[in-house]
Structures are given as structure tokens and as C-alpha cells.
Amino acid sequence: MPINPALVHKASIMTEQEMQRALTRIAHEIIERNKGADNLAMVGVHTRGVPIAERLAKLIGSFENQEPPLGKLDITLYRDDLSEISVQPIVRKTEVPFDINKMNIVLCDDVLYTGRTSRAALDALVDLGRPSIIQLAVLVDRGHRELPIRADYVGKNLPTSKQEVVKVKLESVDGEDSVDLYELGLGA
Amino acid sequence: MTSTQSIPSNIEVQAEAQTEVQALKHKHLLDLQDWTKDEFLQFFNTTDAMADVMKRTIKKVPALQGKTIATLFFENSTRTKLSFERAARAQSADVVSFAAGSSSLSKGESIKDTLLTIDAMQVDAYVVRHVSSGVPHQLTRWTDASIINAGDGRRSHPTQALLDAYTFRQEFNGFDDSGGFEGKKIAIVGDILHSRVARSNIKIWTELGAKVVLCGPRMLLPEELERKNVTLTNSVAEAVEGAHAVMALRMQQERMAGGLLPSLQEYSERYQVNDEMIKLAHDDCIVMHPGPMNREVEISSELADGERSVIEQQVANGVPVRMAVFYSLLVGK
Numbered sequence: 351m352p353i354n355p356a357l358v359h360k361a362s363i364m365t366e367q368e369m370q371r372a373l374t375r376i377a378h379e380i381i382e383r384n385k386g387a388d389n390l391a392m393v394g395v396h397t398r399g400v401p402i403a404e405r406l407a408k409l410i411g412s413f414e415n416q417e418p419p420l421g422k423l424d425i426t427l428y429r430d431d432l433s434e435i436s437v438q439p440i441v442r443k444t445e446v447p448f449d450i451n452k453m454n455i456v457l458c459d460d461v462l463y464t465g466r467t468s469r470a471a472l473d474a475l476v477d478l479g480r481p482s483i484i485q486l487a488v489l490v491d492r493g494h495r496e497l498p499i500r501a502d503y504v505g506k507n508l509p510t511s512k513q514e515v516v517k518v519k520l521e522s523v524d525g526e527d528s529v530d531l532y533e534l535g536l537g538a
Numbered sequence: 539m540t541s542t543q544s545i546p547s548n549i550e551v552q553a554e555a556q557t558e559v560q561a562l563k564h565k566h567l568l569d570l571q572d573w574t575k576d577e578f579l580q581f582f583n584t585t586d587a588m589a590d591v592m593k594r595t596i597k598k599v600p601a602l603q604g605k606t607i608a609t610l611f612f613e614n615s616t617r618t619k620l621s622f623e624r625a626a627r628a629q630s631a632d633v634v635s636f637a638a639g640s641s642s643l644s645k646g647e648s649i650k651d652t653l654l655t656i657d658a659m660q661v662d663a664y665v666v667r668h669v670s671s672g673v674p675h676q677l678t679r680w681t682d683a684s685i686i687n688a689g690d691g692r693r694s695h696p697t698q699a700l701l702d703a704y705t706f707r708q709e710f711n712g713f714d715d716s717g718g719f720e721g722k723k724i725a726i727v728g729d730i731l732h733s734r735v736a737r738s739n740i741k742i743w744t745e746l747g748a749k750v751v752l753c754g755p756r757m758l759l760p761e762e763l764e765r766k767n768v769t770l771t772n773s774v775a776e777a778v779e780g781a782h783a784v785m786a787l788r789m790q791q792e793r794m795a796g797g798l799l800p801s802l803q804e805y806s807e808r809y810q811v812n813d814e815m816i817k818l819a820h821d822d823c824i825v826m827h828p829g830p831m832n833r834e835v836e837i838s839s840e841l842a843d844g845e846r847s848v849i850e851q852q853v854a855n856g857v858p859v860r861m862a863v864f865y866s867l868l869v870g871k
Contacts, residue, residue: 424587427599438563438870441587477596
């Protein structure tokens, strides 16, 4: 079994208020870039991408009088490390209850890191149809990409080292809104 | 990506930190004896995700890319073999297929040599059906690959029981924690003696909190199956009364040495599950049959095609259930 390394708190990155402002700004940017909410849909990546997509959809709805539909994407079956990992990820249901063909899809996730999750999400999404455009919205971009992927909407750019851990908490999942930076301690 | 990232060079730490993992990690699926209630319920959730894949335009995911699955059927089968192969391909695994009739077995090759020959082709899992009980267990000694039992003699047929229970859950689950099994009554009527399906089903239904009633002629109703929450009866009326599911089983005459059954005519008169009998069951009762079905013998055609019947749904569920089996056994080894 892998060891569970101790996490040492380093800094608070986002408070509840800051997160709300970042999401509000992203919602406006999405509307601006897509010229309104027509044809627009939000798709969240399980687990914490889903509430982010949900909140962005609500915000967009409140600005444009038209709430974009919401989808939930599980990328487990599309991971590129399934043949290597020693643990078994839980597979969740993908629920995209609308036709994604010719839609403008905003893929939502909490943290953009290596880009591998986004790569898997793109594959999972195009298996469901052929959207006109797929854009990527993330709450935190922490760098260290291993694939040529970038986000269209970023809540906060956060330079990190690979020994650091970014923890996002969201109200609907964790009971609070916050982003914190931790250092991976070597001693347990 | 979930909220926690860590050192990417240590793939185990990363996977542990980023992913909610499940405990279901059997290497083989020989029978269901060591499965717990939580494992069954987790398994059904995985099956839900697989069922969802089968509803899409593109019914394929890359989860088992690069894996090879061999089907070894020493006994005939239509739906089970096809269903396993479909499930393997839907997750992008490669399939090599072996059928006893057209093989070197008929030239005298032993099962062990057959296995070792195929094993040299780098196989990750074998799906095995054999007329003798215990063959899948035996094969685990000769290969490092996973062995999946697709029916051995009268002993066990775990994927059939999993899909039967999954079908029941689709009908009765309130998507609560118990899966809808607690306190329900299941009647299994027919040739219990020769039925591996009945044996595997007894385990899964009782583990999930349901009561099982086994029914059939005395000679086909082995007393040793009686245990907590499992009762035996010769009366169909008694078995079906208040039941939430009734499963009819075929008379396996090819396994009967003779003298066990007077005639199919006599059997159907006393034990057939039909519209008349089903009136005694619970209002929401579903009718199941694992196939192959002998219409007008163990089940009336009217009932098999009627609105209570979930027989086609059972076949359809076979694919996602077997996809979930492959995922559970082959990912995260």
C-alpha cells in the first residue's frame, strides 16, 4: 500500500468570497467569448468539476436569462494509467442529458495540473458526439503540464512546485469554499 | 482531476491522492462465496456506469486497451459466450476464442495443455465454462491470469447471478443504500438440483437481505441447500405467494441420469409458472428466466412474453455486468 504522506499547510489561496468573484468573472468571460448563452452547455468532470459547472451555469443563467444545460463526465474509463495503477478507481456515471452535437461546451474542472485528466475528458466527450467548440474552465491552474493543453478560463494562476498539493474545497461537496496550498511532508 | 495533487513521479501516491478507490479487488471470479454486501452494491454502481456506455452511440471505452481476454468454452453456450465477448470488446480488450468442439481437445489434448498453449499468447483473463464443477478453480493453479467462471457443472455461475440481482435492483432499487433487496422474497422454481444458477443466486440474494424459496419436485430439490433465509417447498403456490421475483429454471435433462423426472408433461402440470400462479405473487412481481427457456414446460409463453417478464432485460444486462466484472478484475492489479 502506498504511504499517505503528511500534508503541511503553506498558504490560503482563495477564500469563499474570492472563489465567488473568480467564478463570477469566468461566467462573464464565457458569455463574452461565446456571445451569449445560446448553444452553450457546461460539463463538469467528476468529482469537483461538477459543482463548478453547476455554479457557472447558474451564474450565466442569472446574467443572460437562459441557463445553459449541465452535464457530468466521469473520465475513469478514459484514464491513460489504468494499466499501470495499483488501485482501482471507482467508476461513476456519466450524465450528459442533452445532445452535444454542434454545441459550445465548456468543460469544467477544479485544478489543471498535468493535463492528463483534461485529455481523458476530451476523449470521453467526443465519444458522446461532435461539439462545435470545446473550451476549458478551471478554478486553479498550477502549471506542470505534461500534455499540450491550456485552459480558456482560469480562476487563478498558481505557480507551484511538484512537492506541493493544491486542495480545493467546494460547498456542495466539502461544506465550504476554499483553496489551500500544502507541502508534501516526507515524514509521516 | 479531483482536488488533491501530489508527486507525479510516484504514480501510486498520485493515484491514491487523486482518486476515490474501491476495495473490490478479487483476482478471480470463481464463485461469489467471499463477496460481501458492500462489494455487491459497489459492483452494481460500476455496472450502472457500464450500462450507460452501452446506451451511447459509440458503445466503446478504452479502459482495457492492450488486455487480452480468452474465452474457453468446454460446454456449449450462446448468450453467455457472446455476452462476455461483447463486454470485453466494449472496453477495447482483444478477444481470443476457444470452443471445445472445433479444437485440439478432440485430438486428445488435455485441458492443462490447452490452457498452457493459449497462455503462451499473453492472456490477461480466461472466461471458462466446463461441465465439471471445480475446473475454473483448477485452472488458477496453472496460470497467472485471472479466471472468470462462466459456469462449472452444477456448482456456480456467478455472472448470471450478478445480472439477475442487478436486474432485480433496476426494478426495485430506490437508489438507496440497500439496493432494494432487504425483506424481499424471491422464488426459484424448477430443476434446482442441477442448477448452478440457483446456487449462485442463493448466495447473492441472501447476502443482500432477501429471502429465497426454492421449489421443485422432491428429487430435484436437494435438502442441503436449506439454510438461514432459504426455504424449500414442493408447492409452487406456496413459493410464489407474495414473491417479488419468480425465476423459472429449465429441466436439465442432459444432466439427469434417469428416473428423476416422470415426464415434462407431468412436470408442467404441477410446477409450471404461469399467469394463474403469478396472481398469488406480489403486485410488482417480476418474472425471470436465465435461459435457455423451454416454453410451456417450466414457464408459460404468455407469462414469458408478458409485462411482468424481465427476461430480455436480463440478457441485455449481461453485457454491462460482465464489463464491470472485467473492470473489477483487471484494473489496478
